[in-house]
Amino acid sequence: MIGLDRVSRTFPTRDGEVTALSDIDLRVDKHEFVAVIGRSGCGKSTLLRLMAGLLAPTSGTVTVDGAPVRRPRADVVLMHQLPALLPWRTALGNVMLPVEIRRLPRADHRVKAAELLDAVGLTGFHHRHPYELSGGMQQRVALCRALIQQPRVLLMDEPFSALDALTREELATQLQAMHMSAPATTVFVTHSIAEAVLLADRVVVLSTRPGRVRQVLDIALPRPRSFGHSAHVAEAAGYVAELHDLLLHD
Numbered sequence: 718m719i720g721l722d723r724v725s726r727t728f729p730t731r732d733g734e735v736t737a738l739s740d741i742d743l744r745v746d747k748h749e750f751v752a753v754i755g756r757s758g759c760g761k762s763t764l765l766r767l768m769a770g771l772l773a774p775t776s777g778t779v780t781v782d783g784a785p786v787r788r789p790r791a792d793v794v795l796m797h798q799l800p801a802l803l804p805w806r807t808a809l810g811n812v813m814l815p816v817e818i819r820r821l822p823r824a825d826h827r828v829k830a831a832e833l834l835d836a837v838g839l840t841g842f843h844h845r846h847p848y849e850l851s852g853g854m855q856q857r858v859a860l861c862r863a864l865i866q867q868p869r870v871l872l873m874d875e876p877f878s879a880l881d882a883l884t885r886e887e888l889a890t891q892l893q894a895m896h897m898s899a900p901a902t903t904v905f906v907t908h909s910i911a912e913a914v915l916l917a918d919r920v921v922v923l924s925t926r927p928g929r930v931r932q933v934l935d936i937a938l939p940r941p942r943s944f945g946h947s948a949h950v951a952e953a954a955g956y957v958a959e960l961h962d963l964l965l966h967d
């Protein structure tokens with residue numbers, strides 16, 4: 718589904734070239750959920766921007782469905798750390814924005830938008846404006862705005878990092894439920910090892926600059942998974958410890 722073959726990306730800076738990513742080989746299968754973790758500055762956002770067609774690789778190729786990525790595609794959606802909602806639109810109006818931009822049938826999508834908002838716990842808030850919503854609620858709206866586009870590929874750049882710990886867990890759990898019922902091929906960048914273990918089929922650990930694939934860990938835990946208490950709490954803790962060691966001893 719997504720393929721990176723020997724992908725490198727450098728940036729020119731005043732002090733010479735910075736190599737953000739070097740020789741990345743990575744395959745993400747259809748409907749797979751891959752989490753990417755690594756120290757700050759190791760090239761995680763650059764990786765997503767390459768997959769989204771917002772950046773070109775300096776060398777190597779990035780493909781989606783076998784086709785080289787040369788520009789953004791309608792079926793590949795990138796979700797950022799901050800919600801960036803339009804302040805004059807309601808929650809529902811913000812979710813409907815990509816539908817309107819892409820001139821998709823409005824009536825069907827309005828029903829779908831309302832269902833999505835309900836699914837992330839925003840029943841009763843469909844007609845509120847962003848200033849009336851908490852940061853966590855705004856990010857839920859941004860998640861709905863991404864999902865209404867029914868992306869085949871969903872790229873998420875630390876989408877929950879601006880939220881408090883409990884809201885973050887709640888949203889990750891909701892994302893898991895949504896991925897189980899309608900899976901998009903997902904690449905999820907996070908600084909939270911626990912979040913990666915909750916959500917991912919595989920966790921890609923990048924090394925510090927230049928970012929290279931240091932290790933890929935399969936998370937063989939049944940779903941739905943939960944933070945804390947579960948029948949698999951010991952196995953989950955084992956994965957968390959292994960990833961922690963990999964990051965710490967880079």
Ligand SMILES: Nc1ncnc2c1ncn2[C@@H]1O[C@H](COP(=O)(O)OP(=O)(O)OP(=O)(O)O)[C@@H](O)[C@H]1O
Nearest residue numbers: 728729730735737756757758759760761762763764
């Ligand atoms: N447009 C740019 N121009 C120059 N250097 C850049 C540019 N974009 C990224 N870089 C550099 O590339 C490296 C990787 O940046 P990137 O934002 O991908 O890292 P990251 O892993 O997402 O970091 P963080 O976890 O802190 O968000 C950094 O050293 C950064 O300074």
